[in-house]
Amino acid sequence: MKGRCFSVGKLTKERRGNGPERWVLDWRMADGTRQRVALSTDRRVAERKRAELVRSRDLQMMGLGTEEGQERKLTEIRDLYLNALKATASKAHVVSVTAGLKRIMDSIGAVRVRDVLPHRLMMHRTARLTDDISVRTVNLEVGIFKTMLTWAVQAGLIAQNPVANLVPLPQRESTKVYRRRALSEAEITRFLEAARADDCECAKRVAAALTIESGSKGAQPARASGYVVASLRRDRRALRRADSHRLARHRLRTAGAGAARGEHEVRA
Secondary structure, eight states, X not given: OTTOOOOOOEEEEEEOTTSOEEEEEEEEOTTSOEEEEEEESSHHHHHHHHHHHHHHHHHHHTTOGGGGGGGSXXXXXXXXXXXXXXXXXXXXXXXXXXXXXXXXXXXXXXXXXXXXXXXXXXXXXXXXXXXXXXXXXXXXXXXXHHHHHHHHHHTXXXXXXXXXXXXXXXXXXXXXXXXXXXXXXXXXXXXXXXXXXXXXXHHHHHHHHHHHHHOOSOOOHHHHXXXXXXXXXXXXXXXXXXXXXXXXXXXXXXXXXXXXXXXXXXXX
16 A cells, blocks of 8 residues: 555444444555544534544654644643653652643643644733742743643654744843842851751750660760751651660660679579
């Protein structure tokens, strides 16, 4: 069949089993395989479905099969993109991307890829800026949506990205909502003092925890300061691992005292 064009197939009315009569299409797919498929009980509906199947086949044979992808639903593209993203991105990033896509898709109101128009995203950006959202945040949201459609093109799901030429909004100093600046000398001093106070408080809590766990007396806060990070993370295993040498010595002393006491009782 190579080099030949396939026909539109033949529609025949058939009854299968006890069911109603249906219009069945006998046609060939793009790879030349013959197929018989029941389309509908109504002839007009069956003819429309045949036209869609034939169009999809012809596009695929001409190397334009992805044109059909423009009819895909955005929710389908989104789900496939998020599943692929989970394999390469962190959980927090996936959650952020999911929220951004939901916000944009709810705003533009597009159902299928062909419904996505650049001016709808422009209207979304204008609405977000009206809500005192920074330009950087708006560009990130739109960028997430563009990245999803670009991935769909690379994956062969759609033929083209309808918003590929949408340019991000310019970011100037006047458009920043939260402007970054260096800390003043007074702020640095207060920050360091608060950090030292927090370290001392954490060291005291860790010293108390070590005293309870090991049964020792008078654990020094200065020595326990090395466990501040582990205390903040509430990782008891890290505490025991970091203090394993001291606990081992304590157990040896306890075992030695017990053995000596037992020997003394035997002699008595």
